[in-house]
Amino acid sequence: MRKPTGLERLYVDFDSFFASAEQHLQPHLRGKPVGVIPVDSEHTGLIAASREAKAKGIKRGTFVRDARRQCPDLVLVTARHELYVDLHKDIIRTIETVVPVKAVCSIDEMLCALLPAEWSRALDIGRRVKEAIAAGIGPTLTCSVGLGPNDLLAKIAAEMEKPDGLVALHPDDLPGRLLSLDLTDIPGIAQGNAARLARAGIADMEALWRLQPKELRRLWGSVEGERLWMGLHGYTVERPETQRRMFGHGRVLPSDWRSLNGAYAAARVLLAKAAARMRRAGFSARTLSLWLTDRNSAGWYGEERFRPTWDDPSLLASLSRLFLHAEREEMHRSRSVHVALHDLVPLGEIEDDLFDHTPEAQLKRRMEYLSTIADRLNGTHRKTLLHWGPWVTIPGGYAGAKIAFNRIPDAEDF
Template sequence: MRKPAGLERLYVDFDSFFASAEQHLQPHLRGRPMGVIPVDSEHTGLIAVSREAKALGIKRGAYVRNVRRQFPDFVFVNARHERYVELHRRIIDIIESIVPVKAVCSIDEAVCALLPSEQAEGLALGRRVKEAIATRIGHTLTCSVGLGPNDLLAKIAAEMNKPDGLVAIDPEDLPGPLLSLDLTDIPGIARGNAARLARAGITDMAALWRLQPKELRRLWGSVEGERLWMGLHGYTVERPETQRRMFGHGRVLPADWRHLNGAYAAARVLLVKASRRMRRAGFSTKALALWLTDKNSAGWYGEERFAPTWDDPSLLAALSRLFLHADREDMRRSRSVHVALHDLVPLQEIEEDLFGDTAEAQLKRRMEYLSAIADRLNTNHGQTLLHFGPWVDIPGGYAGAKIAFNRIPDAEDF
């Protein structure tokens, strides 16, 4: 475990990215309280709010109906994930023109590794990044830049003076800059973890700093506690490379689709999108899972397992069987639907069946071939032209690929 003596990391964190992106793309929204919503529904929550909205006390997660009731002129914009991804790629190119990007952490965050010769000029590099983005994209889209000896401390520094901040946490100053922070200001300490720490008498950063790494590991219940301690104390922490475990999509259903037929129609669209992503990544699947949830987050779960499969007709047939089970078990209404393909197998590891010349095996190979043809056609034309069975446009807004915290969709996902 190495303990850097200088500022080895530069962290770029954009301010209210989705909302600022919409204000950049739609100039008439600038200076106005506005927010971004996942779907056009009174029953959904805001996924991003502008600075002007934050000044009114409106926070991410606030329900549309409540905000509209209190602020009738508030502007709601449906999320346009494909536009945010385009903007993200432009931003990464700009950052790369100044300092190499070590890792893209999310749609609005990236960390850069500084060479020993660059570390003394870290703050100047941070200003250059901010100026380049303002010059080449515009002043609406601002970012906060943090510098530190490792990824965690650089990220904390970027959060310390938002919006439009520039902060460095020098390793020789630790723990000083951290002591004024709340526990929940530290990435990785959510309210649940903070409550667990409080039960152990750890209620502020000074108390957390005094812990030993094994103590924090025990309180956390996993090695993540020890990794957090190392990061806070200025050590470099290398995480093992994560393995792809599943491909999935979920969707809150519009009010008039909250019945079994509506959930089934939506699930078919979501499953095909997930299977396209899976094939493009070079995987097949041995399991399909389906969740139907009600307004209380309870509901129904089903799973079907099979030999490694990657063609749409076979997967859609498995989905149909799962919905028959849901119908028999009287799951008639659902607020949301989620599908997931898991227990993945790389396509190159699938062995040919020595006795696979049956009519069933031949049909499956044809379906695989047609699925690949459909993928190429739809990718080349940028829309769904060829599909198996009925295809619907889910009302209420966006139904394409969505940006997850640690996954940025490819252009082909939209």
């Protein structure tokens, strides 16, 4: 464990990224309140709100009907994920004209490591990053930059003076400005964890700061509590490398898709996209899971286990059997559908019996070969040209290609 003495980390966090991206791409939207929605519907929530919209009380998650009532002049734009990913790549290239990007944390958050010779001029480097983005991308896409001795404190600093902020949390000044924050301002402390801390008499940052690392570990119920303590106190925190656990996709269905037939049609598309991602990453799966939910978030769950499998026909056949089980158990409607491929096995670890010439084995090899050919064709043309069975366009599009908090789609996903 090491305690840095300088500003070793620089964190870039863009302000209202999806909404600002639309204002950047569509100049007539600049200066107007803009809300970005996942699908053109009055029954969905905003996934982003511009600064102008936020000034009128509109937040991410606000339902469209409520947002229109709060702000009659709100401009709604349906998300265009492929353009945001292209813009993200331009941003990375621009930042790296000033300092290398160490890690991409999300579509609009990047972490950079500063060399010892750069620590004394870290604030100047932060300004140069902001200036490079304004000059290379445009003034509409602003970012907040945080500097700190470790990843966590740099991220916290980036959040402290949004929008368009530049803040440094120097290790010599801790706890300093941290004491003015709410507990839920700290990454990793959500409402549930804050409530748990409150029950233990920890209601503010000053009380949290006075805890010992083992105490926070006990309150947290895991080593993450101790890691949080170390990060807040300026220590470097080494985390074990995470391993891929699953490939999956889900979708809340529009009202006219909420029959079992509609859910099945959507699930086939979602599964095909998840399977293509899995193959590109070099895995096969031993389990397929299916969740169907009703309006009360209850519903039906089923899974099917098999030998390591990665070809589309086999996986789609498994999905069909799961839906038959759901139908037998009288699951007639579904508000949302989720599919997941898990119990993953790297393709290189699968031992294939080359002397198995049974019709079943030969058919499986052909299906694997054709699945690979389909991936190449669809990836080259960035559209689904070859698929197994009926293919539908799910309302909202972007099946398998939506930007998630910790996932940026590949070009092949679109």
